[in-house]
Amino acid sequence: MKTFSISEVAKELNVTAYTLRYYDKEGLMPYVERKESGQRLFKESDIAALKVIECLKSTGMPIKEIKTFIDWCTDGDSTLQQRFDMFMERKAVVDMQIAELKKTMELIDHKCLYYKTALDAGTEEIHKNDKIEIPHY
Amino acid sequence: MKTFSISEVAKELNVTAYTLRYYDKEGLMPYVERKESGQRLFKESDIAALKVIECLKSTGMPIKEIKTFIDWCTDGDSTLQQRFDMFMERKAVVDMQIAELKKTMELIDHKCLYYKTALDAGTEEIHKNDKIEIPHY
DNA sequence: CTAATCTTTAGAGTCAACTCTAAGTCAAGT
DNA sequence: ACTTGACTTAGAGTTGACTCTAAAGATTAG
Incomplete structure (x- = not known):
């Protein structure tokens, strides 16, 4: 082998x-x-x-928790439920992470647009009268 | 105010x-x-x-890089291009992170199925003859 | 007025996850 | 046989992002 x-x-x-x-x-x-x-x-x-x-x-799982999982694997069939539960939990975590990244993406897209407009105008002043615009950026 | x-x-x-x-x-x-x-x-x-x-x-950007961005904001219109580029780059980063999380999700889904099957059978032995299955887990 | 509960600072401590060093062993090429 | 490079260990050092402590000053409720 x-x-x-x-x-x-x-x-x-x-x-x-x-x-x-x-x-x-x-x-x-x-x-x-x-x-x-x-x-x-x-x-x-x-x-x-x-x-x-x-x-x-x-998925952001710390080493120590991964170790717990490895230990379960070593322990055999008696830990099948824990391991199943763990992966189901990880699934939920990743779902949340994707959802958060999508929200993050929305803000970033908004900023890309903001700066594109400012860049075309040559100045950030163009955004001075925006509704709920963010003053500092 | x-x-x-x-x-x-x-x-x-x-x-x-x-x-x-x-x-x-x-x-x-x-x-x-x-x-x-x-x-x-x-x-x-x-x-x-x-x-x-x-x-x-x-998006995983370290504090020091965020500081650079804040400094650009303070510097005014002369840094509009850098700030636009930065957000475009962040957009690409987040796209990659979402793609990676989706790949991660595939493996997790696979594992959920793996453990569901094992759990129903009462033993991991059920996977002994799987094609390219992972021996340790 | 006083006590309790903020807030401030500089600087020290913590934690996870590496990252490296030193000193030694092992393996491959000439 | 010898040199070069990869491997081993224990343990020390680094990094980033907090997290807290101590001592002092400010604010609020009774």
């Missing part, structure tokens, strides 16, 4: 080897095997697991 | 007064006026400006 070194995995996942060792220290990689000499041997499945970790991280 | 104290503004924006003072220290509020005694007097427009700061922050 093909295996990968820490720097190969780091490259593949666009993180540093430092980061991967940090994750290991924090207990996120209890499954990664080693050579006699202590060097890590990453399998394809280990990389897949790291991608799930990346996924959780990108 | 109605003004607000720091704790009123903090409540309104769902941040602490500490945070607002920190933003001030970092130069994000050069426009907020003071009483003789030194107490801050927030105007409606100051709150609106803070909402723009919140917006930029929620």
Whole structure:
């Protein structure tokens, strides 16, 4: 079975080897095997697991909570409900994050328009009489 | 003209007064006026400006870059182009963030299904023969 | 007038998530 | 055999964004 070194995995996942060792220290990689000499041997499945970790991280989940999830995985079938619940909760979180980004986008679009108009006029003065416009910007 | 104290503004924006003072220290509020005694007097427009700061922050922009933007605002019409470009860039960033969250959501949905199936079967064993399934979870 | 509750500052402390250093071991090429 | 580069560890250092403390001054309610 093909295996990968820490720097190969780091490259593949666009993180540093430092980061991967940090994750290991924090207990996120209890499954990664080693050579006699202590060097890590990453399998394809280990990389897949790291991608799930990346996924959780990108929802804003802190390392310690991800660790809890990894521990559940190690504990086996008795934790299936917790793990299901966790992913359902993450789903709700991501839904909220997308909704918030869309609101953020509205303000940004508004500002783009604001500055386009000012730029065409050569001055921000053009917005002096706007209804509920924001004075400072 | 109605003004607000720091704790009123903090409540309104769902941040602490500490945070607002920190933003001030970092130069994000050069426009907020003071009483003789030194107490801050927030105007409606100051709150609106803070909402723009919140917006930029929620796109992941660090405080120091937001400070640069505030400085541009202070500099007047000569920086209109930079400010327009900045918001266009933020727009692109937010587009990417939404796209990434959608990819994240795909994996999460997949995991929800995975655990639902396992939960119904009472064991993760049910996924042993999945095509490209992830062994550890 | 007084007590309680703001507010102010400078500066120290916290926290998460890296990021790096030092000293040593291991592996690959010539 | 030797050099170069990648790997290991424990532990220290960094960064960003707060978060709080202490000591002082200001404001409000009774």
